[in-house]
Amino acid sequence: MAHRSIALLLLLCSGALRGEVLRVxxxxxxxxxPILTLLPGAPVQWSPFVRFPAIPDAMPLxxxxxxxxxxxxxxxxxxxxxLQPFSATPFAKQFELNGPESLLAASEQQHxxxxxxxxxxxxxxxxxxxxxxxxxxxxxxxxxxxxxxxxSRELALxxxxxxxxxxxxxxxxxxxxxxxxxxxxxxxxxxxLAYFAARRYVAGQWWVDGPGxxxxxxxxxxNAVAGFLRVWKRAKQSGMISRQTTxxxxxxxxxxxxxxxxxxxxxxxxxxxxVYYDGNGxxxxxxxxxxxxxxxxxxxxxxxxxxxxxxxxxxxxxxxxRLDAIAEEADTDGEQREEPAPGDPYVGRYIxxxxxxxxxxxxxxxxxxxSGGATGASFTNRQRQPARxxxxxxxxxxxxxxMHVALVEAHGDWGEFWTNGCCDGLVFLPSNGRPAGYGSxxxxxxxxxxxxGCEIIPAPPDDSDWALRWRSVFRGLHNIVGYRTxxxxxxxxxxxxxASLSRGAPVVSAWTQDVASLDQYHRPRSVTTHDRRHxxxxxxxxxxxxxxxxxxxxxxxxxxxxxxxxxxxxx
Numbered sequence: 082m083a084h085r086s087i088a089l090l091l092l093l094c095s096g097a098l099r100g101e102v103l104r105v106x107x108x109x110x111x112x113x114x115p116i117l118t119l120l121p122g123a124p125v126q127w128s129p130f131v132r133f134p135a136i137p138d139a140m141p142l143x144x145x146x147x148x149x150x151x152x153x154x155x156x157x158x159x160x161x162x163x164l165q166p167f168s169a170t171p172f173a174k175q176f177e178l179n180g181p182e183s184l185l186a187a188s189e190q191q192h193x194x195x196x197x198x199x200x201x202x203x204x205x206x207x208x209x210x211x212x213x214x215x216x217x218x219x220x221x222x223x224x225x226x227x228x229x230x231x232x233s234r235e236l237a238l239x240x241x242x243x244x245x246x247x248x249x250x251x252x253x254x255x256x257x258x259x260x261x262x263x264x265x266x267x268x269x270x271x272x273x274l275a276y277f278a279a280r281r282y283v284a285g286q287w288w289v290d291g292p293g294x295x296x297x298x299x300x301x302x303x304n305a306v307a308g309f310l311r312v313w314k315r316a317k318q319s320g321m322i323s324r325q326t327t328x329x330x331x332x333x334x335x336x337x338x339x340x341x342x343x344x345x346x347x348x349x350x351x352x353x354x355x356v357y358y359d360g361n362g363x364x365x366x367x368x369x370x371x372x373x374x375x376x377x378x379x380x381x382x383x384x385x386x387x388x389x390x391x392x393x394x395x396x397x398x399x400x401x402x403r404l405d406a407i408a409e410e411a412d413t414d415g416e417q418r419e420e421p422a423p424g425d426p427y428v429g430r431y432i433x434x435x436x437x438x439x440x441x442x443x444x445x446x447x448x449x450x451x452s453g454g455a456t457g458a459s460f461t462n463r464q465r466q467p468a469r470x471x472x473x474x475x476x477x478x479x480x481x482x483x484m485h486v487a488l489v490e491a492h493g494d495w496g497e498f499w500t501n502g503c504c505d506g507l508v509f510l511p512s513n514g515r516p517a518g519y520g521s522x523x524x525x526x527x528x529x530x531x532x533x534g535c536e537i538i539p540a541p542p543d544d545s546d547w548a549l550r551w552r553s554v555f556r557g558l559h560n561i562v563g564y565r566t567x568x569x570x571x572x573x574x575x576x577x578x579x580a581s582l583s584r585g586a587p588v589v590s591a592w593t594q595d596v597a598s599l600d601q602y603h604r605p606r607s608v609t610t611h612d613r614r615h616x617x618x619x620x621x622x623x624x625x626x627x628x629x630x631x632x633x634x635x636x637x638x639x640x641x642x643x644x645x646x647x648x649x650x651x652x
Contacts (some may be wrong), residue, residue: 125336125373126349133328134355140394141283142322143241143357143365145293145314148202150185154235158306160206161195163187167455172585176634180455186585192632193585196455205310205581207590210255210629210648213273214302220252220275223300227277230298230306238296238311241318242283242365250275251597251619252651253299256541258548259626259644267548270541274299274307276597276650281313283357283365290370290391290600292573293361297598308590310598316365322395334392335371338404342388345436345502346377351387352604358391360399367394368401372569372606375437377492377503384503385608386492386535387569387617388439389601404571407438408445412465426633427526429464429484431472433491436502439570440490443533447488447575454583459634460486468500470507474514482525486582486633488575493534493563495543495611496550510537511553520557521638528636529588532563533574536610538621540565540649543611548645551623557639559628562592565621565649567608572601572618587630589622589648596620597650607652614652621649 155161164187167173167180172188180186183200186193195206216223228246231238238244253274258267279296281289294313301307326334331353339348352372357365368391377384390404428451430444444465451460463484466472468491472480481487491498500506513519519527532538541547543565554561568574574596581591596602602618609615626644628635 123343123347125339125343126347128349128351131350131353133353136324136328136355139321139323140367141318142320142398143283143316144319145316145359145363145365147200148237148311148313148315150197150199150202150204151235151237151311152185152197154233155195155197155204155206158195158206160189160209160308161187161197164195164197167193167196167584172632178456178459178585178634180584184455184584190630191635192587192630196584196586202314203312205584205586205594206308207587207594208274208299208301208307210273210587210590210646211627213307215271215273216275216302220250220272223250223275223304224248224277226304226306227275227298227300230309231277231279231296236296236311237315238279238313240315242281242289242316243285244279244281244296246279247277247603250277252276253593254540254649254651256547256647257626257644258647260642265548267541272651274301276594278598278603280603281359287355287357287367288600289357289359289365291359291361292576293359294600295577295598297594299594308594310594312361314359314361322367322398325395326393331369331392335369335390338390338392339373339388341405342373342375342437346375346386349374349376355394356391358401360401362399364398366398368392369394379504384492385567386437386503387567388437388571389569390571402571404439406442408442410441410445410448410465412467425459425461426485427461427463427483429466429481429487431464431466431468431481431487431489431491431500433499434467434501434506436492437570440533443570443573443575444488444490445575446573447579450576450579451583454580456583456585460583468506470500472500473508473510474512477514477519478524481530482519482523482527485526485636486529486531487527488531488533491534493532493537495536495539498532498534498537511550513554516556517553518556518558519554520559523556525557526636527557528559528631529633530558530561531578532561533568535564535567538563538565538623538649540621541647543613547647551645552643555623555625555639555643555645558625559631559635559639560588560622560624562589562620562622564596564619566615566617566619566652567610568618569601572596572599574599582633585632585634587632589624589629592622593620593648593650616652619650619652621647623647
């Protein structure tokens with residue numbers, strides 16, 4: 082039997098090297114006993130279901146130029162009618178914010194409802210969650226309205242590439258829990274928005290990945306456009322680019338990028354495909370995209386995390402992101418004690434130790450986007466630290482609760498995360514020391530907590546105790562955002578979300594809209610966790626009632642009985 086297996090292996094690999102679409106079994110799968118492939122430090126493994134695509138000898142190359150901002154289209158929408166220079170808006174004046182001359186915005190209460198950049202052409206409008214009415218139609222029935230909007234002449238997505246609109250929307254749902262006369266009550270979940278994204282592709286067969294090709298629309302009650310995002314340059318074919326790597330070299334390059342992750346767990350390549358990559362620069366260029374699972378040995382069950390990366394097809398016109406490149410940033414401890422200007426947020430970033438470099442890279446992307454964005458000068462990089470449990474419990478007054486905005490990059494599960502890889506240094510957020518909770522009523526300042534990790538914020542359909550789990554956490558804290566399902570460490574959420582927050586976007590609806598737009602989540606991959614099948618990357622958030630539309634600059638004290646709203650994207 083062994084000889085027959087080897088013969089079959091050689092036949093399949095030789096077929097793949099001729100460009101056929103076949104399963105690929107790398108030889109090292111036969112070199113290790115199966116149990117050893119599950120241990121940290123083992124070589125990168127390949128799933129037997131990985132298929133090498135047929136690779137052409139040359140592919141089109143596209144140059145990109147900024148679109149004009151869709152001002153005419155925005156003027157037709159309630160949230161985009163009152164665009165004016167950012168610095169002149171009531172929101173900017175209230176918080177003493179200055180923005181670039183190219184940036185227009187429209188204020189609504191404690192956030193900027195919409196913005197458009199005349200230089201980049203990028204634009205967005207965010208749903209006002211507090212005023213939404215539940216959907217009265219099936220979300221799938223709203224697709225025609227979404228497609229009409231995304232294909233409108235004013236939005237200008239048409240060029241030498243093409244795009245497809247999601248057949249199945251990501252649906253934003255809400256439940257509410259509040260305390261009245263000492264008794265806690267909850268409302269049943271309802272659907273409020275249907276998000277449909279435009280997924281760009283080339284030549285009818287190659288998807289476009291990257292931060293520069295994101296367009297999504299939120300359709301709400303009565304078929305109305307409640308929000309949208311367009312980060313999308315005009316692409317024009319400018320020539321051809323030749324293939325410069327063999328499949329053997331592609332495989333070696335993938336394994337090289339994944340090798341650092343083998344120190345943390347068992348790494349298995351799950352997918353390989355040919356795509357285009359849009360780094361939001363000057364080119365759309367072909368690349369190989371791969372995804373991999375990192376399996377951590379843990380009790381009582383193994384823990385899986387996911388990454389995705391790219392290797393070049395030909396000569397790189399612009400650098401592709403690399404999984405083995407670690408962002409170089411100095412740790413900051415925030416010893417300075419001067420008070421910020423009114424509204425200026427202290428930012429703390431806490432990154433799990435001894436694990437995948439993707440965590441640190443996402444934190445770096447968040448800070449680059451926030452500090453380099455419209456109001457970047459207003460943010461203070463107060464703390465950037467390897468995470469430790471005491472920062473969230475016994476020493477929280479010095480660390481996380483001394484910040485206004487805190488970002489945690491770590492493996493997680495319902496209501497908890499690990500500060501030392503997977504799975505040591507546990508922080509169980511509902512048990513957070515004395516005084517309980519985070520925020521002004523707990524002797525601190527924290528208003529916005531961002532949890533970039535798997536499943537930390539389960540939604541009511543996942544966890545019937547969702548409100549009980551978080552009641553001890555909110556002591557002046559306004560919002561927590563994260564994921565209810567497993568996610569991709571390298572999804573690019575930090576940079577996308579940081580750019581929105583810097584423009585004064587509302588914390589919760591910017592998170593759900595940005596995450597729903599990410600390319601890593603339009604592929605139909607689902608996994609089993611907590612005895613259920615879940616799509617990857619489903620956003621979730623918990624907000625204090627009346628503060629679900631706050632921006633990060635809004636830090637007013639929370640008074641009165643506790644009332645929480647849970648917002649999440651369905652499966």
